Amino acid sequence: MSFSPLLLQLINALRCLPGVGPKSAQRMALHLLERDRDNARQLAESLLLAVEKIGECEKCRTLSETPVCEICTDVNRDNSVVCVLESPVDLLAIEQSGGFGGVYFVLKGHLSPIDGVGPEDLGIPQLLERIDQGEVKELILATNPTVEGEATAHYISAQIEREDIRITRIAHGVPVGGELEFVDGGTLAHALAGRRVIVRDKA
Amino acid sequence: MSFSPLLLQLINALRCLPGVGPKSAQRMALHLLERDRDNARQLAESLLLAVEKIGECEKCRTLSETPVCEICTDVNRDNSVVCVLESPVDLLAIEQSGGFGGVYFVLKGHLSPIDGVGPEDLGIPQLLERIDQGEVKELILATNPTVEGEATAHYISAQIEREDIRITRIAHGVPVGGELEFVDGGTLAHALAGRRVIVRDKA
Known part of the structure; x- marks a missing residue:
């Protein structure tokens, strides 16, 4: 088909977005080019900036553009309560609920021996080290209520040797x-x- | 909420895409950053390139990165049959059907006096001039089967003075x-x- 190669390239690139198939990608590309060039340019710039600058928080492993994220550096948050999550999306969801004043630890996945995902890939040694330092009083295991999430929560709770720490699981x-x-x-x-x-x- | 400002900026920017609300934008941003950084970078680059390079074909007004688009310059296409469309999306749809060997003219809209869209905004004088040059033998009016599309088709057919030209409307x-x-x-x-x-x- 003889049609603008740059446009076809853009349509293809848009398909990397989750939930976007060929028809939606086409509609998005033409919408941006026909009606919304300023926003298209801004989207491209935000994307480049985010990909370049956003890394991982050294302390909680969530997405962060600073070495330690804003939540971990916030003096108003209770560092003795750590909520363990599978992904930064979950962190965003809990933050938006506004009901939590502690800090987080993001595993970025769950244990899955079949895919070769072990405790090291999830930063579990790092979490255990943080617990050993003694500041943590409660560990809330908020992994997903799936078989893998439950297994990951169980594994973490079994690794903790300190007796004086409260380990909880979010209510289902x-x-x-x-x-x-x-x-x-x-x-x-x-x-x-x-x-x-x-x-x-x-x- | 204390969360990565660059991430929030990206989520906002993604909302300019048609059909993308706050939840989808969030899912897209986190998907790109967590799992798909290479594609994210490529999407940003395609977007910038497209916004910068893609203009309008001088002859048919469709989106094109060259002064005259590939369809208008293609010698294998029948220049005597011109299909009049409301938008580049329609052109893409007809091209993908593979059943048309003529050329196009894209109005980029329809007559709408209430929104101040007149014949000049749709390039109708340019289309009439092309018809006056004598090469066109058939004009297919393929505007949308809506009130505005029908009115636009009717207006165009009423403006044509040459008797030797076939004016057709796509079948509904x-x-x-x-x-x-x-x-x-x-x-x-x-x-x-x-x-x-x-x-x-x-x-």
């Missing part, structure tokens, strides 16, 4: 605003097993 | 592979009005 249960009818069996079983006593005011 | 009807049951009434009416005689072999 019925989503807030959800209806029982539409919740899957596994979640319901978790929700029942994790039931809590309602504190009643005494008359 | 039932999509190939579609089922009558699911086709809307307007399309069915068009399909009936545009019915064609089946040629039977004589025994």
